[in-house]
Amino acid sequence: MTFLRAGLLGAAVVMLATGLATSRAASGVTIKGTVVLKGTAPEPAKLAVTIDQYVCGKEKNAEDLILSPQRGIRNAVVWLENPPPGPTAEAPPPATAVDQRECMFTPRVVVVAAGGRIDFLNSDRLLHNLHSTPSANPPFNRTQPKGRTIAITFPHPEIVRVSCDLHSWMRGWVVVADHPFYAVTDADGQFALKGLPPGRYTVRVWQERLGTMSREITVGDQDPTLVTLEMTAR
Numbered sequence: 001m002t003f004l005r006a007g008l009l010g011a012a013v014v015m016l017a018t019g020l021a022t023s024r025a026a027s028g029v030t031i032k033g034t035v036v037l038k039g040t041a042p043e044p045a046k047l048a049v050t051i052d053q054y055v056c057g058k059e060k061n062a063e064d065l066i067l068s069p070q071r072g073i074r075n076a077v078v079w080l081e082n083p084p085p086g087p088t089a090e091a092p093p094p095a096t097a098v099d100q101r102e103c104m105f106t107p108r109v110v111v112v113a114a115g116g117r118i119d120f121l122n123s124d125r126l127l128h129n130l131h132s133t134p135s136a137n138p139p140f141n142r143t144q145p146k147g148r149t150i151a152i153t154f155p156h157p158e159i160v161r162v163s164c165d166l167h168s169w170m171r172g173w174v175v176v177a178d179h180p181f182y183a184v185t186d187a188d189g190q191f192a193l194k195g196l197p198p199g200r201y202t203v204r205v206w207q208e209r210l211g212t213m214s215r216e217i218t219v220g221d222q223d224p225t226l227v228t229l230e231m232t233a234r
């Protein structure tokens with residue numbers, strides 16, 4: 001074998017190995033889990049509507065803790081405290097929209113990448129007032145007639161509470177994420193964090209009423225890695 005041929009062969013082997021490593025890192029392992037309530041489930045509460053009943057209705061369900069029949073918690077946010085180093089130069093994701101319908105924020109809890117934008121819509125035929133006083137992000141306090149879209153950009157990681165001055169029960173949450181490994185639980189309390197290399201991770205859960213909890217999870221060859229995360233009623 002000539003020196004040149006050996007060199008080419010060597011290069012081909014290196015390329016093949018690199019390709020394999022890349023595809024494995026890109027697929028990775030998924031943590032699939034359920035966030036569930038431990039302890040006595042509180043009675044579902046109703047909130048009295050005192051104004052604008054012609055649009056808002058007479059009462060609203062308190063949506064600060066929504067449980068499935070199996071006690072899965074909806075709208076909990078799950079993320080990794082120690083994310084793997086990953087591709088950081090991805091294109092910014094498209095704007096997420098949050099609507100106001102019948103005087104509730106829909107969806108109630110959203111995740112946006114730091115630097116990303118939320119388009120707040122108003123589908124109600126009345127005035128809302130978008131109000132928030134975050135710590136790290138710029139505050140906003142904007143009157144919003146029906147049909148007007150207000151775009152807000154969130155530069156810094158933080159959990160931001162959004163309310164409406166005109167309808168005291170209205171509550172929305174924007175979780176500003178500093179990496180891609182965030183998820184919001186669905187109606188069954190389920191979530192997935194995808195594309196993880198093996199390792200030991202700290203998974204953190206936040207829920208607006210229950211606060212936070214965290215757990216260490218080891219990801220090995222098991223794909224998906226299944227977890228149940230319990231939050232305590234309080």
Ligand SMILES: [Cu+2]
Pocket residue numbers: 103127128129164165166167170
């Ligand atoms: Cu309002």
